[in-house]
Amino acid sequence: MNVLVAGTVALDNVKTPSAYREDLMGGSAAYAAIAASFFSPVRLVSIVGKDFPEQHIETLKARDICTDGIEVSDGESFRWSGEYHEDMNDRTTHSVAINVLEAFDPKLPDHYLDSAVIVLGNMSPKNQLDVIGQVADESYIIADTMDIWIQAAHAELIEVLSKVDLLVLNDSEAKLFMETNNIIVAGKKLLGMGPKHVVIKTGEHGALLFGNEEFFRCGAYPLEVVEDPTGAGDCFLGGFAGHLASLKRAPEFADLRRACIHGTVMASFNCQSFSTERLSALTEADINGRFEEVKGFTHFD
Amino acid sequence: MNVLVAGTVALDNVKTPSAYREDLMGGSAAYAAIAASFFSPVRLVSIVGKDFPEQHIETLKARDICTDGIEVSDGESFRWSGEYHEDMNDRTTHSVAINVLEAFDPKLPDHYLDSAVIVLGNMSPKNQLDVIGQVADESYIIADTMDIWIQAAHAELIEVLSKVDLLVLNDSEAKLFMETNNIIVAGKKLLGMGPKHVVIKTGEHGALLFGNEEFFRCGAYPLEVVEDPTGAGDCFLGGFAGHLASLKRAPEFADLRRACIHGTVMASFNCQSFSTERLSALTEADINGRFEEVKGFTHFD
Numbered sequence: 001m002n003v004l005v006a007g008t009v010a011l012d013n014v015k016t017p018s019a020y021r022e023d024l025m026g027g028s029a030a031y032a033a034i035a036a037s038f039f040s041p042v043r044l045v046s047i048v049g050k051d052f053p054e055q056h057i058e059t060l061k062a063r064d065i066c067t068d069g070i071e072v073s074d075g076e077s078f079r080w081s082g083e084y085h086e087d088m089n090d091r092t093t094h095s096v097a098i099n100v101l102e103a104f105d106p107k108l109p110d111h112y113l114d115s116a117v118i119v120l121g122n123m124s125p126k127n128q129l130d131v132i133g134q135v136a137d138e139s140y141i142i143a144d145t146m147d148i149w150i151q152a153a154h155a156e157l158i159e160v161l162s163k164v165d166l167l168v169l170n171d172s173e174a175k176l177f178m179e180t181n182n183i184i185v186a187g188k189k190l191l192g193m194g195p196k197h198v199v200i201k202t203g204e205h206g207a208l209l210f211g212n213e214e215f216f217r218c219g220a221y222p223l224e225v226v227e228d229p230t231g232a233g234d235c236f237l238g239g240f241a242g243h244l245a246s247l248k249r250a251p252e253f254a255d256l257r258r259a260c261i262h263g264t265v266m267a268s269f270n271c272q273s274f275s276t277e278r279l280s281a282l283t284e285a286d287i288n289g290r291f292e293e294v295k296g297f298t299h300f301d
Numbered sequence: 302m303n304v305l306v307a308g309t310v311a312l313d314n315v316k317t318p319s320a321y322r323e324d325l326m327g328g329s330a331a332y333a334a335i336a337a338s339f340f341s342p343v344r345l346v347s348i349v350g351k352d353f354p355e356q357h358i359e360t361l362k363a364r365d366i367c368t369d370g371i372e373v374s375d376g377e378s379f380r381w382s383g384e385y386h387e388d389m390n391d392r393t394t395h396s397v398a399i400n401v402l403e404a405f406d407p408k409l410p411d412h413y414l415d416s417a418v419i420v421l422g423n424m425s426p427k428n429q430l431d432v433i434g435q436v437a438d439e440s441y442i443i444a445d446t447m448d449i450w451i452q453a454a455h456a457e458l459i460e461v462l463s464k465v466d467l468l469v470l471n472d473s474e475a476k477l478f479m480e481t482n483n484i485i486v487a488g489k490k491l492l493g494m495g496p497k498h499v500v501i502k503t504g505e506h507g508a509l510l511f512g513n514e515e516f517f518r519c520g521a522y523p524l525e526v527v528e529d530p531t532g533a534g535d536c537f538l539g540g541f542a543g544h545l546a547s548l549k550r551a552p553e554f555a556d557l558r559r560a561c562i563h564g565t566v567m568a569s570f571n572c573q574s575f576s577t578e579r580l581s582a583l584t585e586a587d588i589n590g591r592f593e594e595v596k597g598f599t600h601f602d
Contacts, residue, residue, distance in 0.1 A: 087482035088482065088483075181387050181389065182389075182526075182527070184525045185525050188525065202506060204484065205503060205506040206518075206520070208523070215523055216598060216599070216601070217520035217521075217523070217598050217599055218599075218601075219507070219520060220518075222516055222518070223485060224483060224485045225483075226483070254601070258601050295601070297517060297518050298517070298518055298599050298600075299599075299600055300517070300555070300559050300562055300596070301555065
């Protein structure tokens with residue numbers, strides 16, 4: 001079954017303690033789409049400017065991602081520029097240029113409308129609602145969000161929550177949103193806002209999956225070298241959604257557990273290179289091997 | 302087999318956002334000994350002042366902990382006073398009165414000398430070395446430490462590391478000690494200092510277990526209400542050591558995995574009350590039930 005990924009496709013400038021790279025492909029949808037493409041066919045919805053390099057579109061197409069839903073607009077592409085410090089958990093955003101995103105009005109091509117799993121990558125809740133309005137009622141909808149939307153588009157975000165099957169966000173955002181310092185309380189309160197399940201990502205620690213009656217904790221893959229963590233959360237989302245779409249049935253809680261592990265595996269590979277370079281070069285054996293490694297790292301009898 | 306627990310026995314004043322309690326039993330050895338006592342017989346080595354309340358000694362004895370090694374000295378007991386903030390991960394120490402600890406010179410009663418598992422709770426590395434010098438060569442030695450000793454007794458701490466089987470410390474301390482921002486690098490570097498295995502505790506996230514060829518990640522038990530987290534790390538140590546002593550053989554890596562889970566289970570119960578109140582009231586069924594719950598929260602197929 002197909003995954004529809006909607007979100008941003010960006011040009012990123014990224015500085016780390018060891019390197020600086022410009023005009024990298026970034027954006028929530030680009031990362032999520034490539035991660036999902038290892039599990040299921042992917043269709044992408046986004047917007048770029050006329051300046052967007054053809055080579056980046058080719059990177060998506062090389063993963064058989066359908067790019068028919070990427071609008072190429074007059075104006076410049078969305079740009080993000082940021083820097084990671086010695087502690088790679090600590091990031092400074094130097095600049096954000098919204099550019100073509102300002103007027104983004106996502107339109108799904110007709111052949112996208114039967115997608116089984118919908119990924120609403122990080123973008124404005126308004127754009128997320130635009131996509132929800134176009135997809136089939138029976139689709140499984142997963143939404144990501146971040147602090148700026150919690151603060152600047154609170155009402156729309158609450159409407160998004162009432163319409164999705166799964167919400168994914170990170171720990172500081174979950175606590176901010178639910179006004180609590182306890183991550184477990186945050187997860188349970190978010191469940192009360194509408195989603196059937198909630199995933200709270202905890203960065204280098206992993207992720208927590210909350211259901212009304214169930215709970216799962218997924219540990220991150222241990223990495224001694226983190227080259228560039230940009231997009232790790234989006235790759236988690238992509239691996240998660242790609243696995244669900246591959247099931248060809250409504251997911252059970254055991255499926256969501258496995259989806260978390262696929263997400264954490266894809267996020268870990270993503271941290272091992274700038275942009276989507278490591279991801280793009282993965283094989284099925286790499287992914288399955290790391291999935292089994294995570295099992296070995298977390299199971300006990 | 303027996304566990305010998307050496308460390309501090311203290312009087313704590315603890316303030317949380319919801320309560321204030323005075324003259325509680327605290328100290329690394331008190332918490333670790335009670336946690337260990339649910340798995341194996343425990344012998345305690347510490348020092349208190351003449352002011353130490355008999356009721357706290359009775360709490361230890363009620364768990365069949367041998368208190369022959371608790372020296373009752375002239376002077377006042379070791380005291381700690383601290384406050385937890387709205388975010389219970391955030392703690393302020395208001396005062397520490399070393400008192401009788403100043404002259405602590407641990408002397409093991411003869412009948413302690415055959416203990417199979419030795420827990421060197423958080424105390425000065427000098428005192429940890431004093432204990433190591435008295436125990437049998439074949440005993441399995443576990444040491445905890447904290448930031449003040451990393452900074453104030455670096456050379457002695459390095460000597461401790463060269464003599465123990467397992468080091469346990471928390472993530473910020475591991476990074477401080479090994480001068481890195483990467484927790485995986487910290488664990489591997491600590492292994493290079495002597496211990497056969499290293500556990501890095503990550504608070505509400507759980508703990509990581511490092512071996513030269515192996516790795517395990519244990520997720521914490523999810524708690525919506527944390528009453529008082531004082532001593533959680535010591536209880537982890539106690540549950541861990543108590544399980545190992547119950548095996549009656551040299552531990553394999555699979556045993557250390559289970560020991561981590563027993564540690565995290567005891568730490569979680571500890572967070573549900575002030576001092577050792579919840580711990581003291583536990584049953585075997587409580588502990589086994591939570592062990593199985595953690596398995597259910599972390600396993601996938």
